Amino acid sequence: MRRRAGLLSLAALAGAALWVPGAGAQLGPEPPVRHVQGSWVNLRERPRPDARVEAQLPANTVVRLLAEQDGWCEVFYTGDDRLNPDGKGEVIRFIPFQSHMACNLLAAQPLTLPQAAKDPARAFWVAPSPNRLRAYGNALPRPATLQMPALQKSHAEGAEVRYAARPEFDAAKRLLRAGVLLDTAHEIARGKPVPDPVADLKRPGLRLSLQPIAPSRFKRHGEVALLHDTEADGLAAVAGSRIAVVPTAAPMGRYNRHNGPEIEFVTGFWDVGAADLVFEPPLTVYAITQQGLVGAQALRKRSWQIDNADFYCGGNYTGPAFADPLSDAGDEVVPVKRYARLPETAQVLTRLVTTTELPASAVVVKAQRQPMGWTITAEPPEVPKPVRIQTAVVAYEIDLDRDGIPDILRIEVPFKGEMSGHPIFAHHWYLNVGGQWFRAGRWIDQECT
Known part of the structure; x- marks a missing residue:
């Protein structure tokens, strides 16, 4: 686990001992759970918009809120099984760490499907399914060269159309390839x-x-x-x-x-x-x-x-x-x-x-x-x-x-x-x-x- 000097913890502000994950309740109260509200949200090494990105999280990822100051939240992230559904990737060796993200992209409650309905990416992560994967793919912005007017000039019938890799969409495809249970x-x-x-x-x-x-x-x-x-x-x-x-x-x-x-x-x-x-x-x-x-x-x-x-x-x-x-x-x-x-x-x-x-x-x-x-x-x-x-x-x-x-x-x-x-x-x-x-x-x- 990486720990960094940074924002003053909420527990310390309250006069309680700093929470140490896995060390026992006697070291301080358990930090509150928060849910990511955005799509492919950046976790940054420091509370600055130009700081190095350490991870990217889909909607409804769970983190622990450690501290909050000037619109930045220090959070504890333990990984997300949805990003490694078959257990064979990096998440199986994942080391939980503390990082920073914009506080306006966190909420105490997870997004619901009606709340996320207008954003296909968030709707997918709220309730992953084949139809929502398809809606997500169809909603991705296409560059001018991949829009139909250009393709009609550049592509013959049966020719493959190549799209750029999208890390979040690739993660969604991995999840669906492994399979999901639906509600x-x-x-x-x-x-x-x-x-x-x-x-x-x-x-x-x-x-x-x-x-x-x-x-x-x-x-x-x-x-x-x-x-x-x-x-x-x-x-x-x-x-x-x-x-x-x-x-x-x-x-x-x-x-x-x-x-x-x-x-x-x-x-x-x-x-x-x-x-x-x-x-x-x-x-x-x-x-x-x-x-x-x-x-x-x-x-x-x-x-x-x-x-x-x-x-x-x-x-x-x-x-x-x-x-x-x-x-x-x-x-x-x-x-x-x-x-x-x-x-x-x-x-x-x-x-x-x-x-x-x-x-x-x-x-x-x-x-x-x-x-x-x-x-x-x-x-x-x-x-x-x-x-x-x-x-x-x-x-x-x-x-x-x-x-x-x-x-x-x-x-x-x-x-x-x-x-x-x-x-x-x-x-x-x-x-x-x-x-x-x-x-x-x-x-x-x-x-x-």
Whole structure:
């Protein structure tokens, strides 16, 4: 431990003995804990802005306040496990030391995520996650040579884009490569309850008689995540799995739907062009079919969709979502024994991750239909005569624990396709949490030319 002559200690100002770390309480009261509020804050050898920098600390690093004078604080720093998450770097040989920093970058309480939300770097260190790492990388200021107007002139499609090293961002990447455990309070947000899902669809004339809702399997939002309403961060938080980001390629210039010559976007974020998401232990993803069968797959790794290409056409989720696990898409996924082997033709109503194991026995699915239809007018020669379309709104009430109360609701609503006149569908999911319905995802079909 290095100790230096410097500011008069707070303990000495109070007439108490100077605190010596590890020497015992009899030498003085324990200095108060303080939390770093800034981003990559400098610890300096002396209380001067031009003094040598001894370390740099991310938001919410914990230090002990030893003294305060003229806007400078003398602090005792014992290291931060977040900067050496695998235990193989310098922190394992770290020697605690006293140093100095600006007092206005310290607070008695740690930053919360809402407080840090406007600063992506601080938000990451408050609640590290893949999505916040991506937001952090996207927010880093790019020099003029790495902004799109310059890249369009200097880079061909498929050419690597090189970014300068950023020590704090490199530390963030190391932390995510090692993996982190997430908090459902940070990752699961479904908004306000929906008193009446049928009315929520805003379709005049829609009449469905849903079963009465009451508290059932899920008492808190953090107990369940549907693949339809959250991304990898939310699923890992609910499952209690450590989630890691493993970069696999550098950023590259790409174009969307033509052959250039100019590129239209750069893959990934900052110097992460492609990456895998790894879950440890693997996520157990349950699937519920129309017949009430329960299937399960263990998902350990998947390629993270960060290519940044524009969405063009086709069915899609309108909010956060996680694509179904597919072995032929590069996912490392295996069936879980004891659960039904679902055929590829099975109509899966919902996929979900829960904090507790779902029984392998069949669940109860109640379906009801409300017929509806329209006429496609004649437009010779393609449509020689009018065509009557018959379809229906279908609601599926899914009772996971067979107590007579639905836990998940899926409603399929048909629409008249603007080009073909044939039905296209919007699929809505609602989740029963504590006896109230909450929106839990929406998928819409889309006609493509």
